[in-house]
Amino acid sequence: MSDTVIVIGAGHNGLVAAALLARRGLRVRVIESRAVAGGLCAGEAFHPGYRHIGVHHDASTLRPWVARALQLSTHGLSLRPPPPILVAGPGEHEGWVLPSLRGSSDPTEALGSGPEPSLGEHQAGIHALEALLTSVSPVLQGFLDNPAPSLDLSTPSWPVIQRALALRGLGARQMLELMRIAALPVDDALAEYIPAPRLRAALALPALIGAYMGPWSPHSAGLWLLQGAQTASDVAGGPAELSRILEKVATHHGAEILFEHEVERIRIEDGRVEGVVLRGGDEIDATVVVSSLEPRRTLLDLISPLDLPVQLEDEIRCHRVRATSAKLHLALSGLPRWSSAEGVFERIRVAGDPASLERAFDAAKHRRLPAAPALDVRVPTVSEPGLAPPGHHVASVHVLGVPYEPAGGWSPEVRRRLSDAALDQLEEVAPGIGASVVGIELLTPPDLEARFGISGGHLLHGEAALDQLWSLRPGPLLSRHETPIEGLFLASGGIHPGGGPSGASGALAARAIQEADQRRGRRP
Amino acid sequence: MSTRYDAIIIGGGHNGLVCAAYLAKAGRKVLVLERRPVLGGAAVTEELHPGFKYTVCSYVVSLMRPWIVRELELARCGLQLIPLECSFTPHLEGPGLCRWPDPQRTREEIAGLSVADAEQYPRFGQAMGRLARFVKDVIDQPAPDPASLWPSDLGQLARHARAFQQLSSADALNQIKLATMSAADLLDEWFESDALKAPMSCSGIIGTFLGVRSPGTAAVLLHHYMGEIDGASRAWGIARGGNGAVSEAIATAARGFGATIRTQAAVARILVRGGEAAGVVLDSGDEIEAKVVVSAAEPRLTFLRLLGREHLDDDFVARIKRYRCRGSSGKVNLALDRLPSFTCRPGDGLHIRGDIAVAPSIDYLEEAYDEAKYGAFSRRPYLNVVIPSLLDPTLAPPGKHVMSIFVQYAPYALEAGPSAWPSQREAFGDAVVQTLAEYCPGLEASILHRQVLTPWDLEQQFGLTEGNIFHGELTADQLLFQRPLAGWARYRSPVPGLWMCASGTHPGGGVMGAPGGLAAKAILSAAVV
Ligand SMILES: Cc1cc2nc3c(=O)[nH]c(=O)nc-3n(C[C@H](O)[C@H](O)[C@H](O)COP(=O)(O)OP(=O)(O)OC[C@H]3O[C@@H](n4cnc5c(N)ncnc54)[C@H](O)[C@@H]3O)c2cc1C
Numbered sequence A: 001m002s003d004t005v006i007v008i009g010a011g012h013n014g015l016v017a018a019a020l021l022a023r024r025g026l027r028v029r030v031i032e033s034r035a036v037a038g039g040l041c042a043g044e045a046f047h048p049g050y051r052h053i054g055v056h057h058d059a060s061t062l063r064p065w066v067a068r069a070l071q072l073s074t075h076g077l078s079l080r081p082p083p084p085i086l087v088a089g090p091g092e093h094e095g096w097v098l099p100s101l102r103g104s105s106d107p108t109e110a111l112g113s114g115p116e117p118s119l120g121e122h123q124a125g126i127h128a129l130e131a132l133l134t135s136v137s138p139v140l141q142g143f144l145d146n147p148a149p150s151l152d153l154s155t156p157s158w159p160v161i162q163r164a165l166a167l168r169g170l171g172a173r174q175m176l177e178l179m180r181i182a183a184l185p186v187d188d189a190l191a192e193y194i195p196a197p198r199l200r201a202a203l204a205l206p207a208l209i210g211a212y213m214g215p216w217s218p219h220s221a222g223l224w225l226l227q228g229a230q231t232a233s234d235v236a237g238g239p240a241e242l243s244r245i246l247e248k249v250a251t252h253h254g255a256e257i258l259f260e261h262e263v264e265r266i267r268i269e270d271g272r273v274e275g276v277v278l279r280g281g282d283e284i285d286a287t288v289v290v291s292s293l294e295p296r297r298t299l300l301d302l303i304s305p306l307d308l309p310v311q312l313e314d315e316i317r318c319h320r321v322r323a324t325s326a327k328l329h330l331a332l333s334g335l336p337r338w339s340s341a342e343g344v345f346e347r348i349r350v351a352g353d354p355a356s357l358e359r360a361f362d363a364a365k366h367r368r369l370p371a372a373p374a375l376d377v378r379v380p381t382v383s384e385p386g387l388a389p390p391g392h393h394v395a396s397v398h399v400l401g402v403p404y405e406p407a408g409g410w411s412p413e414v415r416r417r418l419s420d421a422a423l424d425q426l427e428e429v430a431p432g433i434g435a436s437v438v439g440i441e442l443l444t445p446p447d448l449e450a451r452f453g454i455s456g457g458h459l460l461h462g463e464a465a466l467d468q469l470w471s472l473r474p475g476p477l478l479s480r481h482e483t484p485i486e487g488l489f490l491a492s493g494g495i496h497p498g499g500g501p502s503g504a505s506g507a508l509a510a511r512a513i514q515e516a517d518q519r520r521g522r523r524p
Numbered sequence B: 001m002s003t004r005y006d007a008i009i010i011g012g013g014h015n016g017l018v019c020a021a022y023l024a025k026a027g028r029k030v031l032v033l034e035r036r037p038v039l040g041g042a043a044v045t046e047e048l049h050p051g052f053k054y055t056v057c058s059y060v061v062s063l064m065r066p067w068i069v070r071e072l073e074l075a076r077c078g079l080q081l082i083p084l085e086c087s088f089t090p091h092l093e094g095p096g097l098c099r100w101p102d103p104q105r106t107r108e109e110i111a112g113l114s115v116a117d118a119e120q121y122p123r124f125g126q127a128m129g130r131l132a133r134f135v136k137d138v139i140d141q142p143a144p145d146p147a148s149l150w151p152s153d154l155g156q157l158a159r160h161a162r163a164f165q166q167l168s169s170a171d172a173l174n175q176i177k178l179a180t181m182s183a184a185d186l187l188d189e190w191f192e193s194d195a196l197k198a199p200m201s202c203s204g205i206i207g208t209f210l211g212v213r214s215p216g217t218a219a220v221l222l223h224h225y226m227g228e229i230d231g232a233s234r235a236w237g238i239a240r241g242g243n244g245a246v247s248e249a250i251a252t253a254a255r256g257f258g259a260t261i262r263t264q265a266a267v268a269r270i271l272v273r274g275g276e277a278a279g280v281v282l283d284s285g286d287e288i289e290a291k292v293v294v295s296a297a298e299p300r301l302t303f304l305r306l307l308g309r310e311h312l313d314d315d316f317v318a319r320i321k322r323y324r325c326r327g328s329s330g331k332v333n334l335a336l337d338r339l340p341s342f343t344c345r346p347g348d349g350l351h352i353r354g355d356i357a358v359a360p361s362i363d364y365l366e367e368a369y370d371e372a373k374y375g376a377f378s379r380r381p382y383l384n385v386v387i388p389s390l391l392d393p394t395l396a397p398p399g400k401h402v403m404s405i406f407v408q409y410a411p412y413a414l415e416a417g418p419s420a421w422p423s424q425r426e427a428f429g430d431a432v433v434q435t436l437a438e439y440c441p442g443l444e445a446s447i448l449h450r451q452v453l454t455p456w457d458l459e460q461q462f463g464l465t466e467g468n469i470f471h472g473e474l475t476a477d478q479l480l481f482q483r484p485l486a487g488w489a490r491y492r493s494p495v496p497g498l499w500m501c502a503s504g505t506h507p508g509g510g511v512m513g514a515p516g517g518l519a520a521k522a523i524l525s526a527a528v529v
């Protein structure tokens, strides 16, 4: 039947695309190789009795317009202000409690509770940074929330003009300031507001997850601003809960999810999609296939080289996917006690100072293990005790400064050294935490690659970089979600607008399919 | 007797001289004041060992704008450029890599590393060449101003936009990638051989405190393809007589048009009367008046030291203070008893009549950068070596040679602070010579005299703030309409009567004369003198 749409992969983007397409009345079948939905956002048991809330542990990047389009709040989505962040230091007076700097909040979010920000003399600097983000975010969100324009320059492009006018709408001064700051190393940009190096490192850290950059790399400030603009309200229950809700919404609208089925190949005849072949040999016919897999995998592994136009191959081969972080899940017998602050914290950053953060990147760059990895920590059991046995806790940790593969490979001994280095870092700021560890799961980039089918083990399906954004994510032929292969659409984070769990690529892919249908006069 | 000048130029670097020449040519009464005993600033030749003339700082020429050479008749004033014969990358094992002006020979060389790369190399050159033409158009006129609503500015933006539109989609894509990517990443898209990519990537890091893997460094690759000597694109050369000869030729032109040039005349302060620049006060205490004062010194020096923040609003002061000038380069000049011989290609030959890059791999270059980031000079640095006496025998006694070694990385801010440089200068010089000697053993024994310039020395001797060779880093946040600051990229300053004309203004550093020429045109068309 010509209206069948196959969505490959039930990650957040695949589910968003499936839900939106099913709601239009299309027959949607989602094919997922694993037994659970959510992909990198799926909550899973990693040690008997302990669950994490996703390899991505922060869902505050969910775009509000996607949530509205799918009426997620009526399906149980509960928003709250992102919990404050402890900038953990080794000594009693060496910590700060940061508010989450974000571009927008949802007016429907529930009130937050928990520790109040404590910033000491940096209050004014943080407020000034917040003000900067608030003023530039609408412009950046305009880039993130709309389809990427074509780079065909022969005709003036309305979307490009629109973005240019929005930029101009900031006023000359603020426009120039945005252009200046975006090009800076994030540490230099933050230094204009925050004199304390350790606070700067902690502020910079999240923008470096998924970037092949250190805090001293030019353009990292641009990524920082984009991330701030993309950060909105936190989803209660995190990515795991978001995945559950998206799965429910997709099936509610009639999408069917086939778990534990793996697409082996996308069938293409004469440049047009015909369906997919599953491992085991079963075939499913479809005129539209939406792949939410990481795009290198979709194009290079699922499509026969004979069916792949050479320009597409060139474009995707240039898409850079060098991971610089690993993921660590810890099962803890008690709540970590942070030496730098009293109280219970759900989000903690262990970033050292900018130089040590830069050294962590050096390690990844030169294929070494980091001596002092930087850590982005979430203790989800603080708000959801049910994830672990009573009184026990879970720590979900992005470990920065990790190469795809250290020189010499990932032996059990090398893996051990990495988790030890991360635990040493934690021990410094939370003495005793090491003794409370009852279970560990370490996911190196190759582990992530094998488990989730993401090339390079890259959590964002492709590096965040100014040349891998917008119409260049992953390149001019593929960034508009529709591909030159008729009926093949891409809905991964490796496609504009990228980023973490945002649902935006899936939603824009669904829109591209609708527009393609309208062009062909298939549907109103 | 007091003489009132139309214009005083602070600094006799090549840009100050170009500006002076244009103003004098237009009939203005011009005075150039240079602090040092010799003219030229960072484009200077000095005989520091009897019989041996060093091209002390800058050593190769290519970006010198042809319109300036023509309009100032610099050839008639003695400027003569000699093209380099080769780009040689010696290796510790194997024959090393030579890239020659002859494409066929280059292709054969590269094919020894990778046949695919040998095919790609000319295509890459052609693609860059097309983009270089687009960029040249940008550097030969004042910076576009995206914030302005004046019809003439909008018109200029529209012209650039149209030129961009006329690029093919592939070229436009490359242009965007050049502006955003790292040199190493961009070259990865084209080539597979690390030994080829390494020396190619180096032009992306010259003068910046960035590594070949730092985003933004691809942009500078283009510079490489913008060179012109005698109308031949892409050739690099040296000036007969060293780079000081470039400055001398411009000075000759300026004097010919009636400009007065004084050396050993350091400006202590810019005179401000009634909120307007009215002249300068020299170190000697002398006051000289002029209708306009044009600074050819680096912007932070100009505004914070020579002008003084009391004449500026706080916002401007805050912005100029954060203008980024981190020095990262040093220079070692050697007088040699005999020609060095490279193990991988021994003896004399065309291969050493060009530039010689110690850049064996991308990782080598990146490690050199990583070491410097934390406040130490690279123990195994990137070197760019030229032996100009091979092409220009006037620089050294017969049979003897001068060697110019450009070095990265030498961070201005050593861990122990910049003033620790004098105590590390010789160790730095040793590291440079030892690194090079690995490729040409016996080098040490042939050294008759050595000059080591650290970033600290560049600041002390040449007035280059923090030793930055380009009067401010050439990164996207301070190029074009943001050089040196957004709103002040058209050679004017917040103080009426005070103008800027050197590398800290659009289009930036390098021996090209464009800032000086464009500034003079701006001053003349503003009809302030
Ligand atoms: C080591 C080194 C190697 C380089 N290599 C190359 C190269 O190979 N090719 C290339 O194209 N570029 C090279 N460059 C860059 C290039 O030399 C510079 O960008 C360019 O020469 C700067 O010219 P300018 O006229 O703008 O400024 P400068 O040459 O810096 O001139 C400024 C002048 O102002 C004078 N001055 C400062 N303060 C005062 C004062 N108070 N009173 C009076 N006078 C004052 C200074 O003495 C100086 O002469 C190199 C630079 C360095 C340092």
Ligand SMILES: Cc1cc2nc3c(=O)[nH]c(=O)nc-3n(C[C@H](O)[C@H](O)[C@H](O)COP(=O)(O)OP(=O)(O)OC[C@H]3O[C@@H](n4cnc5c(N)ncnc54)[C@H](O)[C@@H]3O)c2cc1C
Pocket (backbone or CB within 6 Å): B058, B059, B060, B084, B085, B086, B087, B088, B099, B100, B101, B102, B103, B106, B121, B122, B125, B126, B199, B200, B202, B203, B206, B207, B222, B223, B224, B225, B227, B234, B235, B236, B355, B357, B384, B406, B469, B510
């Ligand atoms: C401050 C400063 C600024 C500098 N700026 C530059 C700069 O902008 N550009 C620069 O080149 N060097 C610059 N240099 C010198 C530079 O570091 C070395 O000269 C450069 O690294 C050597 O160039 P390459 O080996 O990459 O040569 P390439 O340009 O790749 O070429 C090698 C040789 O082959 C020739 N060639 C290349 N392609 C072709 C082709 N398709 N057909 C025919 N002939 C061809 C060239 O003319 C040249 O003779 C600078 C140095 C300093 C200190």
